Amino acid sequence: xxxxxxxxxxxxxxxxxxxxxxxxxxxxxxxxxxxxxxxxxxxxxxxxxxxxxxxxxxxxxxxxxxxxxxxxxxxxxxxxxxxxxxxxxxxxxxxxxxxxxxxxxxxxxxxxxxxxxxxxxxxxxxxxxxxxxxxxxxxxxxxxxxxxxxxxxxxxxxxxxxxxxxxxxxxxxxxxxxxxxxxxxxxxxxxxxxxxxxxxxxxxxxxxxxxxxxxxxxxxxxxxxxxxxxxxxxxxxxxxxxxxxxxxxxxxxxxxxxxxxxxxxxxxxxxxxxxxxxxxxxxxxxxxxxxxxxxxxxxxxxxxxxxxxxxxxxxxxxxxxxxxxxxxxxxxxxxxxxxxxxxxxxxxxxxxxxxxxxxxxxxxxxxxxxxxxxxxxxxxxxxxxxxxxxxxxxxxxxxxxxxxxxxxxxxxxxxxxxxxxxxxxxxxxxxxxxxxxxxxxxxxxxxxxxxxxxxxxxxxxxxxxxxxxxxxxxxxxxxxxxxxxxxxxxxxxxxxxxxxxxxxxxxxxxxxxxxxxxxxxxxxxxxxxxxxxxxxxxxxxxxxxxxxxxxxxxxxxxxxxxxxxxxxxxxxxxxxxxxxxxxxxxxxxxxxxxxxxxxxxxxxxxxxxxxxxxxxxxxxxxxxxxxxxxxxxxxxxxxxxxxxxxxxxxxxxxxxxxxxxxxxxxxxxxxxxxxxxxxxxxxxxxxxxxxxxxxxxxxxxxxxxxxxxxxxxxxxxxxxxxxxxxxxxxxxxxxxxxxxxxxxxxxxxxxxxxxxxxx
Amino acid sequence: xxxxxxxxxxxxxxxxxxxxxxxxxxxxxxxxxxxxxxxxxxxxxxxxxxxxxxxxxxxxxxxxxxxxxxxxxxxxxxxxxxxxxxxxxxxxxxxxxxxxxxxxxxxxxxxxxxxxxxxxxxxxxxxxxxxxxxxxxxxxxxxxxxxxxxxx
Ligand code: FES
Ligand code: FES
Numbered sequence: 001x002x003x004x005x006x007x008x009x010x011x012x013x014x015x016x017x018x019x020x021x022x023x024x025x026x027x028x029x030x031x032x033x034x035x036x037x038x039x040x041x042x043x044x045x046x047x048x049x050x051x052x053x054x055x056x057x058x059x060x061x062x063x064x065x066x067x068x069x070x071x072x073x074x075x076x077x078x079x080x081x082x083x084x085x086x087x088x089x090x091x092x093x094x095x096x097x098x099x100x101x102x103x104x105x106x107x108x109x110x111x112x113x114x115x116x117x118x119x120x121x122x123x124x125x126x127x128x129x130x131x132x133x134x135x136x137x138x139x140x141x142x143x144x145x146x147x148x149x150x151x152x153x154x155x156x157x158x159x160x161x162x163x164x165x166x167x168x169x170x171x172x173x174x175x176x177x178x179x180x181x182x183x184x185x186x187x188x189x190x191x192x193x194x195x196x197x198x199x200x201x202x203x204x205x206x207x208x209x210x211x212x213x214x215x216x217x218x219x220x221x222x223x224x225x226x227x228x229x230x231x232x233x234x235x236x237x238x239x240x241x242x243x244x245x246x247x248x249x250x251x252x253x254x255x256x257x258x259x260x261x262x263x264x265x266x267x268x269x270x271x272x273x274x275x276x277x278x279x280x281x282x283x284x285x286x287x288x289x290x291x292x293x294x295x296x297x298x299x300x301x302x303x304x305x306x307x308x309x310x311x312x313x314x315x316x317x318x319x320x321x322x323x324x325x326x327x328x329x330x331x332x333x334x335x336x337x338x339x340x341x342x343x344x345x346x347x348x349x350x351x352x353x354x355x356x357x358x359x360x361x362x363x364x365x366x367x368x369x370x371x372x373x374x375x376x377x378x379x380x381x382x383x384x385x386x387x388x389x390x391x392x393x394x395x396x397x398x399x400x401x402x403x404x405x406x407x408x409x410x411x412x413x414x415x416x417x418x419x420x421x422x423x424x425x426x427x428x429x430x431x432x433x434x435x436x437x438x439x440x441x442x443x444x445x446x447x448x449x450x451x452x453x454x455x456x457x458x459x460x461x462x463x464x465x466x467x468x469x470x471x472x473x474x475x476x477x478x479x480x481x482x483x484x485x486x487x488x489x490x491x492x493x494x495x496x497x498x499x500x501x502x503x504x505x506x507x508x509x510x511x512x513x514x515x516x517x518x519x520x521x522x523x524x525x526x527x528x529x530x531x532x533x534x535x536x537x538x539x540x541x542x543x544x545x546x547x548x549x550x551x552x553x554x555x556x557x558x559x560x561x562x563x564x565x566x567x568x569x570x571x572x573x574x575x576x577x578x579x580x581x582x583x584x585x586x587x588x589x590x591x592x593x594x595x596x597x598x599x600x601x602x603x604x605x606x607x608x609x610x611x612x613x614x615x616x617x618x619x620x621x622x623x624x625x626x627x628x629x630x631x632x633x634x635x636x637x638x639x640x641x642x643x644x645x646x647x648x649x650x651x652x653x654x655x656x657x658x659x660x661x662x663x664x665x666x667x668x669x670x671x672x673x674x675x676x677x678x679x680x681x682x683x684x685x686x687x688x689x690x691x692x693x694x695x696x697x698x699x700x701x702x703x704x705x706x707x708x709x710x711x712x713x714x715x716x717x718x719x720x721x722x723x724x725x726x727x728x729x730x731x732x733x734x735x736x737x738x739x740x741x742x743x744x745x746x747x748x749x750x751x752x753x754x755x756x757x758x759x
Numbered sequence: 760x761x762x763x764x765x766x767x768x769x770x771x772x773x774x775x776x777x778x779x780x781x782x783x784x785x786x787x788x789x790x791x792x793x794x795x796x797x798x799x800x801x802x803x804x805x806x807x808x809x810x811x812x813x814x815x816x817x818x819x820x821x822x823x824x825x826x827x828x829x830x831x832x833x834x835x836x837x838x839x840x841x842x843x844x845x846x847x848x849x850x851x852x853x854x855x856x857x858x859x860x861x862x863x864x865x866x867x868x869x870x871x872x873x874x875x876x877x878x879x880x881x882x883x884x885x886x887x888x889x890x891x892x893x894x895x896x897x898x899x900x901x902x903x904x905x906x907x908x909x910x911x
Binding site: 233246379462693 | 794
């Protein structure tokens with residue numbers, strides 16, 4: 001890490017830990033436009049998001065990772081709307097790594113305050129968090145924040161460019177700017193003659209934009225709010241080499257690594273004799289890095305092709321040291337259960353007086369439950385990979401990453417090269433889900449590049465290495481109790497949730513010098529911040545002390561808190577004798593946006609009608625990443641096996657920029673969630689992950705995929721995200737449907753431990 | 760050794776045990792077929808050999824006889840294959856990584872069964888994993904391609 005980044009991150013951690021606002025330090029200084037140094041002949045740039053060539057090519061720079069969410073389309077649409085062009089007429093390029101592309105929305109949304117809390121203190125905390133993103137220049141794709149972060153920035157990029165082009169045309173033609181219009185990459189004069197953006201760009205780029213610019217009103221949108229044909233479809237149906245996996249460079253070598261399967265454990269010794277006999281194997285190197293990176297020991301095999309590298313890695317004889325955590329799943333879960341029972345934690349929600357409410361509670365009014373979920377791997381479709389070249393004092397990296405500037409600073413320090421001499425060339429990502437926000441694989445590639453005499457080297461993980469060396473979704477345990485009131489509404493709800501801290505794990509390996517202090521709101525994200533009202537309502541998050549690497553996994557804390565909270569709410573609805581929909585109407589009565597998605601999903605699923613014989617439905621709600629979601633899952637029992645027939649989802653993320661893309665993202669999140677709860681779990685034995693590939697860690701297949709219907713509402717005042725909010729509610733909605741069908745209450749994932757699914 | 764790929768004969772120097780996938784990708788520079796699992800569990804590497812879908816990650820290159828077709832050779836110049844065109848029309852790909860395998864499997868399905876039912880589709884496509892969950896669009900695109908093929 002660079003010194004500045006380290007210092008600023010300390011401030012950041014302070015802000016994360018305590019919601020401290022910090023002053024004008026660096027906040028007002030805009031970052032320089034990174035495009036300025038690298039313009040081709042005839043190109044002009046107006047801001048970090050846009051360049052125009054003298055041939056009239058208009059190019060939008062996409063600073064976020066494209067990993068399925070159609071971001072190259074939606075971000076281009078924001079610019080196109082203001083330029084008055086069509087998306088199809090604009091070229092896109094992935095932006096370089098630059099602090100100018102910081103994402104502040106992600107951290108704002110990650111503030112430890114519920115989305116619906118808009119008090120001054122809550123807003124100040126949000127602003128402080130967003131400023132951290134800005135000061136650190138965090139160019140990250142995550143937290144379902146890309147469109148939200150870009151919404152103003154990229155419209156402004158288009159709008160200021162349009163107005164400066166008009167100004168240049170006005171200067172040239174002598175016609176007042178107010179009489180000019182922009183259309184199809186032309187400035188149109190009142191008499192109908194045109195001047196192309198390309199011929200004006202050079203002059204325009206020298207001008208300051210007019211100060212009275214105005215973004216187009218929503219009511220005047222031509223493109224935004226409508227479904228646009230995605231601009232990455234052709235590349236993605238013709239098998240073009242667009243992924244990190246496909247990078248091909250002259251003289252390139254191929255490599256794989258094999259790190260200690262006991263995660264973070266050392267390597268005692270290795271013998272490469274047999275490996276070096278394999279045709280194509282060039283070199284075997286020790287990949288053990290500095291202690292503080294926490295990746296443990298291992299080897300890398302450099303070869304002339306991937307297959308030789310894979311075979312070589314198998315042939316190296318290695319003696320591994322022990323894991324820095326208990327060796328098997330039972331012992332690991334014991335640590336988490338103990339934390340849940342007796343650990344000290346934070347109470348990010350603490351309404352009323354829970355202890356008092358339980359002190360005199362009659363036994364029959366109390367409901368108690370314990371829930372648990374396992375570790376999960378991301379298994380992106382494209383196994384981890386990265387290509388690196390270290391030559392002539394510069395480091396070039398080709399990869400798909402969700403964290404360009406963090407990767408840049410990490411690989412620069414790995415290779416001993418200045419950040420200014422380190423270049424990140426972004427590719428498409430064959431899935432991200434949070435896994436590609438990590439720095440381990442880029443770091444390994446840079447480390448390998450030190451052994452290839454300036455030749456590029458492409459590191460590709462086997463699927464086995466990928467599944468067994470993830471930064472996992474943490475296992476978690478929740479212990480809940482409620483006291484029912486006389487009216488059937490719970491009076492008190494008390495939830496204790498324990499898991500290894502994701503933020504702590506990430507800080508430890510990404511910013512090793514910084515202690516992870518303060519609460520980690522990801523532990524209870526999806527429980528502490530739900531829009532339910534109970535007189536006494538407490539949600540405690542407890543960090544379980546475990547050194548198993550954990551990370552961001554699609555919807556993060558919501559991926560298990562959605563299940564915990566909504567599973568338990570369903571239990572309380574049953575106890576109250578109320579229909580689950582009615583129960584939620586009563587307990588979320590103060591939040592019309594929540595009620596509207598509930599009513600909508602009830603309508604879509606025909607909730608109040610009698611079930612079709614042999615079928616049952618379950619309902620769940622979740623508010624995450626600013627998006628209000630209600631889902632109903634319908635299952636059918638087929639010879640004692642469960643078939644998921646339908647999923648209905650109503651989601652409100654406020655302003656919707658591209659309905660089709662958003663719906664598809666929600667659908668994708670639903671399938672990701674169902675995949676996890678049906679059968680996925682990561683278990684440990686002898687310190688090693690037992691699942692290795694899709695034969696032992698599978699996901700939903702087309703034959704198991706239900707019909708999915710998504711309706712979008714736009715009642716919410718603030719914009720929400722699309723990539724993650726589909727995931728959380730799908731899981732409890734399925735569990736609740738299974739309860740309705742079988743009377744069996746599922747409190748553990750995966751559900752396949754207790755029920756069978758049609759396969 | 761010689762391989763016939765997408766109508767061209769290519770000459771590569773490969774260990775006959777090397778899986779066809781890596782021979783194509785690393786030696787011949789044909790990057791359409793993707794690596795997903797290496798054990799015939801995900802379908803990302805699917806190619807056609809004499810029209811039959813095969814998992815190229817487990818197929819030793821030395822055993823390959825016949826015409827290999829990969830996604831790279833499916834379009835006719837600028838004109839997309841009807842299955843690819845249906846994929847664009849239904850906006851199927853999300854990240855896109857599984858899609859070359861999905862499309863090759865769909866091409867094989869439609870050749871054998873020009874009017875597949877949902878059950879036929881499920882049966883033929885269940886070995887192709889999509890971690891992004893593009894299955895509903897895949898179903899729709901296969902039906903669309905079936906329709907467009909029957910109309911021409
Ligand atoms: S890579 Fe061949 S089936 Fe997965
Ligand atoms: S589109 Fe991403 S894996 Fe299928």
